Amino acid sequence: MIKADIKKQLKDGQLLHINKAFVTGSITRVTGPSGAGKTTFLKMLAGLIKPDEGLISVDSNEWFNSAGSINLTPQLRKAGFVFQDYALFPNMTVMQHLKYACGDNDWIDDLLKIGGLDSFTDKKPLHLSGGQQQRLAILRALAIKPNVLLMDEPFSAIDVKTKMKLLADLQTLLRDMNTTVIAVTHNPQELDGIATDELIIGED
């Protein structure tokens, strides 16, 4: 179980306050208006932005506690993060991206098949389509076998047919790994039938 009760004063003056528990293995769809703080919330969970105050705990471990001055580094939190702009390395091939994240070659082979990138292993991001880049960003996040997978608009560049297949495969994989998923999306129908929980930011 991930519990977050955190506050952050946003640059535009709004106060972002999230108080929510995420059950282990659940898939939460996060929606809300543009600028409401969805990306900021994911980054606070990952340890990339520091909340002003509050508490983030995962099972019995505290990741952040403003009262106790606890603020684990992103590396120690070991959360997988799929960034909105993918944040791929221009000079690294598909295979190098995955090897950089993980040393388990069998796991890398599984991921390449799930993401349909097994015949693109020596390609650099510039030579991949937008959808392939996005899939690489998802595979890289999974390569570390994260307990928590944080995704910011992860399927926006993937065509519907590829997305349905990827989602079906991912769903099985995530269930096997018992990964807790928190996914931001602009499309309220996205993840219908897959999401098990919902968080709406900026509408209260």
Ligand SMILES: Nc1ncnc2c1ncn2[C@@H]1O[C@H](COP(=O)(O)OP(=O)(O)OP(=O)(O)O)[C@@H](O)[C@H]1O
């Ligand atoms: N480190 C930070 N500290 C304070 N405020 C921040 C920080 N980073 C971003 N913000 C502000 O948070 C606000 C919300 O931005 P954010 O990207 O989280 O919204 P969003 O809901 O993800 O929007 P979109 O749907 O357009 O991607 C913006 O006003 C932004 O300037």
